[in-house]
Structure formats: C-alpha cells, structure tokens
Amino acid sequence: MPFIFVLIFLLLTTVFAHAERVVGANSSLETAQGAKSAALGLAILPVLNDLPSLAQNPLQLSSIEKLSLAFTHVAYFEETAYNGVVMALPLRDAGTLGFAASRFGASGIPYIKEGDPLPEGDNYNTLSISDWIFTSAWGKNFGKWNLALSLHLLKRELDQSGWGFRSDAAAGYEFSKNFMLAGIVKGWTSSAVKWEEGHFEYSPPEAHIAFRFSEPFPYFYGKMNLYWQSAGILRSQSEEETRAWQNPVNWFLASSAGLEFQTDFSFSLRAGLAKVEDASTLTLGAGINPVSWLLADYAFQMHSELSSVHRISVTVSY
Numbered sequence: 001m002p003f004i005f006v007l008i009f010l011l012l013t014t015v016f017a018h019a020e021r022v023v024g025a026n027s028s029l030e031t032a033q034g035a036k037s038a039a040l041g042l043a044i045l046p047v048l049n050d051l052p053s054l055a056q057n058p059l060q061l062s063s064i065e066k067l068s069l070a071f072t073h074v075a076y077f078e079e080t081a082y083n084g085v086v087m088a089l090p091l092r093d094a095g096t097l098g099f100a101a102s103r104f105g106a107s108g109i110p111y112i113k114e115g116d117p118l119p120e121g122d123n124y125n126t127l128s129i130s131d132w133i134f135t136s137a138w139g140k141n142f143g144k145w146n147l148a149l150s151l152h153l154l155k156r157e158l159d160q161s162g163w164g165f166r167s168d169a170a171a172g173y174e175f176s177k178n179f180m181l182a183g184i185v186k187g188w189t190s191s192a193v194k195w196e197e198g199h200f201e202y203s204p205p206e207a208h209i210a211f212r213f214s215e216p217f218p219y220f221y222g223k224m225n226l227y228w229q230s231a232g233i234l235r236s237q238s239e240e241e242t243r244a245w246q247n248p249v250n251w252f253l254a255s256s257a258g259l260e261f262q263t264d265f266s267f268s269l270r271a272g273l274a275k276v277e278d279a280s281t282l283t284l285g286a287g288i289n290p291v292s293w294l295l296a297d298y299a300f301q302m303h304s305e306l307s308s309v310h311r312i313s314v315t316v317s318y
Contacts, residue, residue: 028104028131029152029166029186032056033072033084035297035311039285040258041272043229045170045182046212048146050297052313054086054100054137058148059170059182061096061139064088070315072102077307080106084133095140098150105130105157130157146172146182154193164193166203178214183207207233222263227272229256253277266290274301285311293317 034053037044044056048063052072067089074082084102091097107128132155139148147170154164167189172182185207192202210229217223231254233244244251258272266289274281285299299311 028082028133029055029154031074031082031104032311033074033082033102033313034070035072035285035299035313036270036287038074038301038309038311039270039272039283039287039297039299040227040260041256041281041283042274043210043227043256043258043272045184045208045210045229046172046180046227048172048180048212049295050313051086051088051098051315052084054088054098055084055102055133055135055150055152057170057184058098058137058139058150058168059146059172059184061088061098061137061148062141062146062172064096064139065090066317068315068317070313072311072313074309074311076309077303080104095138098135098137098139100133100135100137102133103130104133128157131155132157144174146174156193162193162195162201164191164201166191180212181209182211183209205234209233217261220261220263221265222261225260225262227258227260231255258283270299 032038032042032044032053033055034044034047034050036050037047037053037057040047044050044053045059047053047057048059050057051060051064051068051070054060068087070086072082072084076082082102082104084100086098086100089097089099105128134153135150137148137150139146150168152166152168154166156162156164166187168184168186169188170182170184172180174180185205187203187205190202190204192200194200208230210227213226215224230244231251253276255276256272256274257276258270260268260270262268268287270283270285270287272283273279274283280302283299283301285297287295287297289295293316295315297313301309301311303309
C-alpha cells in the first residue's frame, strides 16, 4: 500500500507542470454516499459507523472489526442516481482494508446531433454521462488515535472520457467516549485528471476539521450526538470568500452540522444543515439496527432549486 502512494505521487508530479488548475474535477467524491452522514447535514468526517461513505471518509475502517458489506442508492432529479457497493476486510492487528466502487450519473438521455432533423415519436438517440469512483483504503485504531489512508481511481464519461487519481489522509483523536476531533487532507499529493484529447487538469489539496460530541440522556433512553464539519480550510469553495483565515465568520457559516438522537432501542433520528447559514439545506433521516448484523439508514435532503434527494443505505456484517 505505501508503495502505491509513492508511485502515484511521482506520477502526478511529472504532469502538474503541464496541467491546468481547476476546482471541482473530483466533485463526485465530495458527495456523501452513506444515508447516515447525509442526514447529519453532510458532516461526513466525524461519523465513524457509516461504511457506505468510505470514499469520503476512510476513518470508517478504524472502528470495524467484522467483515462488512454495504450498499447505497441515492435518487436525484431527472433519473440521475448514485449507486455504490463497499466491502471492509479486517486484518486483525494490521488494521482494516476497504474497497468501494460507485457510479454517479444518468443513462438514456435523449439528444439530437447538430444538423439532424427532429425525430418523430420517441425515436431519439440517447447518451449516458457518469462518474466512476474506485477506492482502496486502509484504517487502524491506535488507542485514542484513528488513522486512515485512501486512494481513488476516477473515470469521467462526458463528451469524452477522462481518468484521474486522488489520495486522502485522515486522523481522529478520541479525547473521551463523548468527544472526538478529526481532520482530513483531501488530495494530499494533489489530484489529476487526463482527458482523451491529452488535456491535463489538477486540483490542489484541501483540508477539513470536524468533531463529534455525545451526551447521554438516560431518562429518555438514549443519547444525543452533535456532529460538525468545517468548510475547506486551504481555499475558497464558492464565489463568496470563505477562507478560514480571511473571513472566519463566513467560513463557519459555510460549515456542516448535524444532530442525532440515538435511542437504546436500536433506532435513531437525525437532522442537519449542509450549510449552517442556509435553512434550505435541511437534511432529515433515520436509522434502524434491528439485529446486530444489519444496519439500515434513510436520508432526505432539500434542494433550493431542484427536487429533493433521497438516500438509502444498508450495511451487513459477518
């Protein structure tokens, strides 16, 4: 595994001098796959038991002790969907390996070639657009520390195809059973995409911090969990300036937060905001763990301009 990361680093450094810097080349990797994280305002990093979000948070692997399989389905507008499968393979004292594959896209989109007449009836030509993500990851618990690395192979199919790589590194420290602080560096080697025509693009590294705070509520037969994840620290993620050191207030308002009431009866209720400042980014969801080997989650996410988004995730452990 370390050899692969070194090889990718050397490969990327040879092309960056001829590559165009872009923001969003790996945007599909920023979308939560797991319904639990999505219901908590997309605060992905502090959630350690949402295996379907492995591609976004490799720290999931540090707390897994059983062979696990996870499946997720996200229904977007206009028949666009995000489907993925994840496997976690514990290696005892060597940590846990994780593998994930997902597709974010749409098929059967009708189109008319330039200059062609309008077809009669439903006799349209169709095309597909998609982002494929293949992830290999490793995570391990070192007492109060959780460490993880992940490597992503990306394929984008639009009017032409492009291939790319990205690698992430994450760490979390548990001060107590009730408080954890975590951080992640996305694209720590930077990340690159090459299109069929030979054009190179790259995205610089980005970093986030997050925390989870838990408070028992024995009289209500459960506990409350608060999750928070920052906006990007290293660069602006939108037209509005949100760099932490230039405008800390806007940076905080662009962060994500979620609240979960986890009952003692294997049932949880969740709510969050994908942006603290924007009530239209409200997320809601629930989870159920009817038996020790099965976990099912659902999430609902509002959209300010398009239709709402629904997510379903299922995790099975052996």
